[in-house]
Amino acid sequence: MKNNSFLPLYVTNFFGTLNDNFLKTLASFTVIGWLSDERVKSVAMGVTAGALVLPYILCSPLADRLTAVWPKRRIVRAAKWAELPIMAVAIAGFALHSPWLVIGAVLLMGLQSSLYSPAKYALVRDIGGEGRISTGMGGMEGVSFLGVLMGTVAGAIVADMAGTSLRYALLVGFAALGLAASYTVHAKEELNRALHAVNPIRYIARAYRMTGRYDGLNAVIFTLSVFWWGAAMLQMGLLVYGKSEIGLNLDAKGTGALLCAAAVGIVWGQVIAGFVDKRRFLLGATLLTGWVGAALLGVLYFAPLSPVGFGVVLGLLAFDLGFFKLPFDAEIQKVVKGPKLNTMLAYFNQVSFLFMLAASGCYALVSWAFGPKAFLLLLAVAFLVAPFLFMFCYRSVLLCVGRWVFARRYRVEVEDKTGLTGLTGLRAGGDPRLACRSLGEGATPENLLNPVKKTSLLVLPNHPAMVDPMLVGVTFWKTPLRPLADELFFHAGLVAPRGLKTLGAVAVPDLREHRTATGASIARGLGDILRTTLENGGNVIFYPSGHIQTESEHEDIGTRQLAYNMCGDLPENARVIGVRTRGLWGSIWSRKGRRTSPSFVPTFIKSVFLWFFWSPFVPRRRVTMHIEDLTDRVKAWSKLTRLEFNRKLEEWYNDGVGVF
Secondary structure, rough: OOOOOOOOHHHHHHHHHHHHHHHHHHHHHHHHOOOOOOHHHHHHHHHHHHHHHHHHHHHHHHHHHHHHHHOHHHHHHHHHHHHHHHHHHHHEEEHOOOEEEEHHHHHHHHHHHHHHHHHHHHHHHHHHHHHHHHHHHHHHHHHHHHHHHHHHHHHHHHHHOOOHHHHHHHHHHHHHHHHHOOOOOOOOOOOOOOOOOHHHHHHHHHHHHHHHHOOOOOHHHHHHHHHHHHHHHHHHHHHHHHHHHOOOOOHHHHHHHHHHHHHHHHHHHHHHHHHHHHHHOOOOOHHHHHHHHHHHHHHHHOOOOOOOHHHHHHHHHHHEEEEHHHHHHHHHHHHHOOOOHHHHHHHHHHHHHHHHHHHHHHHHHHHHHHOOOOHHHHHHHHHHHHHHHHOOHHHHHHHHHHHHHHHHOOOHHHHEOOOOOOOOOOOOOHHHEEEEEEEEOOOOOHHOOOOOOEEEEEEEEEOOOOOOHHHHHHHHOOOOOEEEEEEEHHHHHHHHHHHHHHHEEEOOOOOHHHHOHHHHHHHHHHHHHHHHHHHHOOOEEEEOOOOOEEEOEOOOOOOOOOHHHHHHHOOOOOOEEEEEOOOOOOOOOOOOOOOOOOOOOHHHHHHHHHHHHHHHHHOOOEEEEEEEEHHHHHHHOOOOHHHHHHHHHHHHOOOOOOOO
C-alpha cells in the first residue's frame, strides 16, 4: 500500500469494530439462552453491554500513556495480536457454557479496543496530513459504523441460526484479518513524549481543563458525545422495537435488515460528509443537520409506517446523522496539534463512553415509563436542543448561522480594499479556520515573507445602528474579532451573555456613569487589555464613537479617546482596518425618529417577528460595507491632538454621506 493510503487503517478499524460487536451481540443472545430467570437475563444483558464500554472509561488514560512509550502502529499491531487469545477465551466460554467466562472475554475485548483507540485515530493525521483530515475521518467513522452494525446483525443471525463451528471460525477469522491488515498500515508518525496520570478521575479532570484552553473544544466533545448517547440508545431501541409485537414485529432477519438500512445510511453520510467538509464549513450546518435528524425521528415516532417505510426513513436519518457527526470528529483533529491530540482523543473516549453508559439507563427508564417507542421522541428532543446549545458555545458556528440569518433580511455589498488573505471576497464561502490560520501566520503582503510574526487586526467601524456590530461580525466571520460590549448586555437574559462570552467580548462599563478619575482609569484598563491582545496576535474590534449615529449617516466621535490612544501606541505587528457601513439609517435598530437608542429586547422580539412574517415578502435592505487598511493614515493622525485625530477619522467615516 502507498504510505499515504488510508485503506489499510480503514480495514484494520473495520475488522476491530466488527469483531467487538459480533462478540458482544453473540455473547448477549447466547448467555440469555442459557439462563431461565427473566431478571437474571436482564442483568446479564446489561453486564455484557457494560463489559465492552467500561474499559474505555477506566483505561483511556493508560491508552494515552502508551502513545508516549510506543509508536502508534506498534500499539495497533500489539492490540491485534492480543485479540487472538481473547477469542480463545470466548470460544472456551461458549464450549463450556460458562456465562461469566464469555462476559470476561467481552471485557478483555473492550480493554484491548480501548487501549489502541487513540492510537488508531491519531494515525489519520499522520497518514494524510492536515489537508486530508476530513476525508480520513469520514472514512474511519464510516467503516466504524459499518463494523458496529454489521457485527450486531451478524451476531444476531449467527446466534439464532448458525452452529458452533461457524461461530468459532468467524471469531478467529475476523481477528486474523484485522491483524494482517495492521501490518500494511504506513505512516510518518508524530512523536509523543507527554506523560499523564493514569488515574481515570484525575485524568478526565485534567483533560477537561486542558481542553478548556481551546475555545469551544469542550462543547465539540460534549455535543459529539450526545450523538454517541443517541446512537447507543437507537441501537438498543431498534433491537427491541423491531422484534416487539407492539412494534414492527420482525424476526431476526427483519431486524437485521433494519439495522443494515442504518448502516448503509451512516456509512454514506460519513464518507460524503468527509469530502464536503474539505470544501465547505460543514460544522456551521450543525443546527440544520441536527434539526433535520430531529424531524426524521419525529416521523418515525408519530407516523404509522410499515417496516419498509420505517427502514427508508431510518436510512435517511442515518445519512443525515453522518453529516451531523463527521465535522465534530474532524474539528478535534484540526484544532489540536501535535502529541496533545492523543490526550484529546483519550479524553473524548472517556466522555463519549460515559454518555453511552448513561444511554442504557435512559433507555430502560423511558421504555419502562412510556413504552418501547418512546426513545425516538427523547432522541428528537435531544437533537433539537444539543445543536442549539452548541451554536452558542462555538464562535465560528455562531457567526456562520448568524451570517445566514442576516442574509435573509440584508443584502450586504462588501467593497474590500485591504488585500488581506481571508478578507478579500468576504461574501464567499469556505472554512473560517483557514482564513484565521493564514491571518495568524502573517497574512499581509509584508508579513507573508516572515510567517513567524503574527499579524493582528484592530478593526474600527462606524456605528449607524444597533444591528451593525452583528452585521460586521458575521461579515468578518472568517476572522476572530474580540469585540467590546456594554456591560449591560452581559446581564441581559441568557442568550446575549452566552453569545458575548463565546465571541470573547470585553465588558465595557458605562463611562457616562464614571465621568471622574474612575472613568479615566477604566479607559486605561481597556487600552491595556486591547494592546496585550494585539501584541499576542489577536484581533480586536471596537467603535470609536461609542454610540450609534444620532443624525442621518453622520458619525460623531466627539472627545472619545480610546481610538486615539490605541493608534498612538500601536504594536508593530498590528494593522488598523476601517469599516464604513451605509444603509442602516431608518432601520428599527437605528435612532431615526427617536430621541434615544432603541431598547434592545423589544426591538429584538420585533425583528424576529418581522424576520418570519414580513421579510420573506419584501426586498432585502441594501447595505454597503467599505473595508480599507488605514494603518499608515492613523499613525500619522495620531501625531495630532486627540480632537484633530477624531475629526480626521470622522471625515473618513462620513465620506460620501448623502450619495448612497
